[in-house]
Amino acid sequence: MQQVNLGIIGGGTVGSGVYHHLQVNGALLESRLGIKIGLRRIAVKALDEPRPYAIPESLMTTDWTTVVNDPEVHVVIELVGGTTIAKTIILTALKLGKPVITANKALISAYGEELFAAAQKHGTNLYYEASVAGGIPIIKVLREGFVGNRITHLYGIVNGTCNYILTRMKLEGSDFEPTLRDAQHLGYAEADPSLDIDGFDSEHKIGILGSLAHGIWIRPGDIHVEGIRPVGKTDIEFAGKLGYTIKLLGVVKSVEKAVKSKKAERKSIQVSVYPALIPNTHVLASVNHVFNAVFVRGDVVGDTLFYGRGAGKDATASAVLSDIADAALDLKHQTRRRIPPFVSHASDTEVLPIDDAVCRYYVRLSVIDKPGTLARIATILAASKIGISSVIQPEGHEGESVPLILMIHDAPNSAMKKALAKISKLPVVKAPPVLLRVETFD
Amino acid sequence: MQQVNLGIIGGGTVGSGVYHHLQVNGALLESRLGIKIGLRRIAVKALDEPRPYAIPESLMTTDWTTVVNDPEVHVVIELVGGTTIAKTIILTALKLGKPVITANKALISAYGEELFAAAQKHGTNLYYEASVAGGIPIIKVLREGFVGNRITHLYGIVNGTCNYILTRMKLEGSDFEPTLRDAQHLGYAEADPSLDIDGFDSEHKIGILGSLAHGIWIRPGDIHVEGIRPVGKTDIEFAGKLGYTIKLLGVVKSVEKAVKSKKAERKSIQVSVYPALIPNTHVLASVNHVFNAVFVRGDVVGDTLFYGRGAGKDATASAVLSDIADAALDLKHQTRRRIPPFVSHASDTEVLPIDDAVCRYYVRLSVIDKPGTLARIATILAASKIGISSVIQPEGHEGESVPLILMIHDAPNSAMKKALAKISKLPVVKAPPVLLRVETFD
Numbered sequence: 110m111q112q113v114n115l116g117i118i119g120g121g122t123v124g125s126g127v128y129h130h131l132q133v134n135g136a137l138l139e140s141r142l143g144i145k146i147g148l149r150r151i152a153v154k155a156l157d158e159p160r161p162y163a164i165p166e167s168l169m170t171t172d173w174t175t176v177v178n179d180p181e182v183h184v185v186i187e188l189v190g191g192t193t194i195a196k197t198i199i200l201t202a203l204k205l206g207k208p209v210i211t212a213n214k215a216l217i218s219a220y221g222e223e224l225f226a227a228a229q230k231h232g233t234n235l236y237y238e239a240s241v242a243g244g245i246p247i248i249k250v251l252r253e254g255f256v257g258n259r260i261t262h263l264y265g266i267v268n269g270t271c272n273y274i275l276t277r278m279k280l281e282g283s284d285f286e287p288t289l290r291d292a293q294h295l296g297y298a299e300a301d302p303s304l305d306i307d308g309f310d311s312e313h314k315i316g317i318l319g320s321l322a323h324g325i326w327i328r329p330g331d332i333h334v335e336g337i338r339p340v341g342k343t344d345i346e347f348a349g350k351l352g353y354t355i356k357l358l359g360v361v362k363s364v365e366k367a368v369k370s371k372k373a374e375r376k377s378i379q380v381s382v383y384p385a386l387i388p389n390t391h392v393l394a395s396v397n398h399v400f401n402a403v404f405v406r407g408d409v410v411g412d413t414l415f416y417g418r419g420a421g422k423d424a425t426a427s428a429v430l431s432d433i434a435d436a437a438l439d440l441k442h443q444t445r446r447r448i449p450p451f452v453s454h455a456s457d458t459e460v461l462p463i464d465d466a467v468c469r470y471y472v473r474l475s476v477i478d479k480p481g482t483l484a485r486i487a488t489i490l491a492a493s494k495i496g497i498s499s500v501i502q503p504e505g506h507e508g509e510s511v512p513l514i515l516m517i518h519d520a521p522n523s524a525m526k527k528a529l530a531k532i533s534k535l536p537v538v539k540a541p542p543v544l545l546r547v548e549t550f551d
Numbered sequence: 552m553q554q555v556n557l558g559i560i561g562g563g564t565v566g567s568g569v570y571h572h573l574q575v576n577g578a579l580l581e582s583r584l585g586i587k588i589g590l591r592r593i594a595v596k597a598l599d600e601p602r603p604y605a606i607p608e609s610l611m612t613t614d615w616t617t618v619v620n621d622p623e624v625h626v627v628i629e630l631v632g633g634t635t636i637a638k639t640i641i642l643t644a645l646k647l648g649k650p651v652i653t654a655n656k657a658l659i660s661a662y663g664e665e666l667f668a669a670a671q672k673h674g675t676n677l678y679y680e681a682s683v684a685g686g687i688p689i690i691k692v693l694r695e696g697f698v699g700n701r702i703t704h705l706y707g708i709v710n711g712t713c714n715y716i717l718t719r720m721k722l723e724g725s726d727f728e729p730t731l732r733d734a735q736h737l738g739y740a741e742a743d744p745s746l747d748i749d750g751f752d753s754e755h756k757i758g759i760l761g762s763l764a765h766g767i768w769i770r771p772g773d774i775h776v777e778g779i780r781p782v783g784k785t786d787i788e789f790a791g792k793l794g795y796t797i798k799l800l801g802v803v804k805s806v807e808k809a810v811k812s813k814k815a816e817r818k819s820i821q822v823s824v825y826p827a828l829i830p831n832t833h834v835l836a837s838v839n840h841v842f843n844a845v846f847v848r849g850d851v852v853g854d855t856l857f858y859g860r861g862a863g864k865d866a867t868a869s870a871v872l873s874d875i876a877d878a879a880l881d882l883k884h885q886t887r888r889r890i891p892p893f894v895s896h897a898s899d900t901e902v903l904p905i906d907d908a909v910c911r912y913y914v915r916l917s918v919i920d921k922p923g924t925l926a927r928i929a930t931i932l933a934a935s936k937i938g939i940s941s942v943i944q945p946e947g948h949e950g951e952s953v954p955l956i957l958m959i960h961d962a963p964n965s966a967m968k969k970a971l972a973k974i975s976k977l978p979v980v981k982a983p984p985v986l987l988r989v990e991t992f993d
Contacts, residue, residue: 133850134699134700137699138699141694141896249695250691250692250696253873254680254688254691254692254873255688255869255873256580256583257572257579257869257875257876392837395834395837407686407869409686409865409866409868409869410866410869411859412860413687413857413859414857414858415858417854424853426851427697427849430700430851431699435695438890442884442886447884452583452585
């Protein structure tokens with residue numbers, strides 16, 4: 110039986126997870142593949158750093174170069190994260206013609222094209238199933254399972270921290286700040302939560318998925334990003350009354366025609382991350398706690414959903430093991446670039462500026478309850494040709510500040526933003542408006 | 552660019568769907584693969600049979616042998632269905648060393664081992680992604696995405712007709728027979744509905760998925776099958792009151808220890824199809840109408856769900872296109888058996904007889920409302936060491952026949968069956984009991 114040897118860089122959460130599951134399921138993997146899988150060495154930051162699964166000291170080194178350069182290491186697995194040393198490690202391995210496996214979403218999202226070009230130049234491959242949505246094999250599904258499909262819509266709940274916080278806010282009727290603090294206390298959110306909470310982690314993942322779906326490489330800067338900080342318990346409560354659940358969604362939508370496009374011959378896609386109201390009857394509304402899910406609509410397959418744990422030592426290891434299998438098969442059969450890391454196939458597609466994107470909205474205003482308030486607001490919206498589909502105004506006392514909820518028909522983002530700026534300046538409006546999008550999956 | 556030519560046998564729903572989507576997305580597929588895909592010929596039953604998408608007459612023939620034997624046909628796609636001529640077609644193509652793609656669940660389920668052996672003997676491959684759950688790439692997910700996992704639990708809603716009927720019964724409060732008739736009228740159920748309604752279609756699919764998950768080939772005869780005919784609107788209503796939804800489930804469960812196993816050293820799996828109550832909070836409970844879903848628990852990845860359309864001209868074509876891509880890549884790279892159709896890897900596993908399977912139950916009895924009725928029933932259950940977890944008995948008038956619902960703790964099937972036979976003979980029990988299983992996904 111052929112033997113393929115692995116070298117792992119990174120012995121933390123994911124690295125020790127991969128080590129552990131190779132011990133437990135290595136024989137099963139080998140019998141399924143007909144290939145012997147050897148583990149040569151694991152480079153770690155420090156031999157005694159805390160890790161969820163123990164690694165024998167004899168397997169560890171603190172010098173990653175000895176692992177990458179070891180001629181007996183056939184596949185390099187980069188699990189250190191970040192965009193500096195990780196990039197060097199990957200480029201070094203690719204230059205040696207070694208296939209590389211990575212779980213590094215930030216790196217692939219930002220430097221994907223450069224890394225893919227290096228892999229091509231050196232006749233090898235880069236595998237990154239573990240970079241998006243942990244254990245959900247969404248990269249394989251998009252590139253192989255749906256290879257015959259044009260992906261018209263893709264919506265992802267791809268950040269477990271945000272989904273955990275929003276789920277608890279809904280179930281407990283709690284507000285954002287205390288729930289975040291509790292999530293931090295329980296280890297579901299980082300001490301510096303910005304990467305998750307402000308949508309940047311979702312941005313990396315949704316950029317990769319959008320790129321694979323549409324055949325143009327979408328860079329982080331091309332993506333409009335809003336996080337979940339503006340979502341209050343009042344919003345979750347009112348959304349619930351209207352039959353909706355609020356989720357942080359990554360959105361990749363083919364747009365039939367841009368609102369004011371000067372290049373009508375080009376296809377547009379909207380690529381964004383924002384908190385959105387989704388109907389309770391939609392499967393995505395049932396995706397709770399730390400779970401992730403990606404909803405994909407293909408022109409052939411129709412509507413599909415892929416659900417699972419998006420992070421963690423075990424789920425991410427499952428994706429790494431799948432890439433190990435593909436890399437080992439590709440080495441055995443000498444087909445290193447059977448499926449290249451990225452195939453560009455849609456140079457006529459461009460990312461739509463968020464200003465031109467059209468959707469429905471939920472607006473929460475804090476207004477003084479007095480005659481004429483609603484009329485003033487409705488007049489501003491009407492002047493911008495923005496239609497109101499429904500209004501909720503809880504009963505209050507004249508002169509008091511009360512919430513006013515408006516559900517808005519399809520309107521361009523730019524028009525909505527301008528109208529809202531005018532509305533904010535009305536003396537009866539007492540706080541900055543909360544603007545959330547409504548996705549109906551039509 | 553290398554060219555791979557296809558020959559399709561079957562020009563009905565799926566065959567014409569594959570033809571149509573190759574026309575629409577063929578160029579996209581080619582640019583993603585770097586392989587030119589040619590369609591040589593489609594063999595049909597009759598040139599003028601009705602089909603959802605038109606096929607040009609110049610492409611059609613009524614003689615399948617000319618397609619299979621055409622030296623310019625590199626890949627044969629069998630889409631005629633059934634287990635007679637389809638088997639001959641596939642064996643003929645395999646003998647010629649040609650890779651074969653099929654959507655034929657009944658054939659793979661019954662004759663998988665024979666067909667796989669023929670593929671191996673002739674150094675070629677058999678691809679069958681389209682045979683289970685239509686557009687959901689579940690075969691690829693199990694064999695490749697979860698290659699590093701031991702699959703401990705797999706639950707599938709894999710029959711769209713049953714799910715459509717059960718969903719409508721729940722939403723409309725309707726009974727089984729009229730809903731079935733309406734489903735037949737609307738084309739969601741066949742004139743002879745037995746294959747779907749009595750669980751045999753699910754049996755074929757769950758046998759294939761169970762085989763791939765556990766590495767032993769599970770034949771249809773090894774699978775315990777119950778259909779949805781016994782499910783009444785009363786059951787759906789009471790299940791709802793208790794927080795459950797009734798679905799036809801294919802179940803593949805690793806069993807920790809068999810109840811009265813004489814071969815304690817062997818691993819057991821339960822493989823069954825039956826209507827089951829599932830908690831409304833579980834994602835499978837939100838899978839409605841004709842949609843399918845497969846819930847997979849792996850020892851590494853944890854809980855996952857894959858959702859989409861399980862049948863039809865388009866969703867099934869999506870799976871065939873995915874197999875076309877794999878077959879074309881394998882031809883291009885001369886790696887015809889890169890991933891063999893089935894890898895046996897667990898000869899120490901056996902299918903547990905249903906009598907030995909342990910689970911929770913829902914029992915609906917029709918009893919005379921008089922003092923002592925519940926006591927008599929509870930005494931029989933207690934004598935069999937079967938525990939009642941809850942009871943619902945709607946208020947009635949003494950002497951009337953009323954429903955009595957019992958929720959039963961974990962008990963072996965054999966014990967439950969025997970106790971129920973005794974209960975049925977009580978003079979106060981007025982109709983055959985309805986016994987449904989309860990799955991809690993623990």
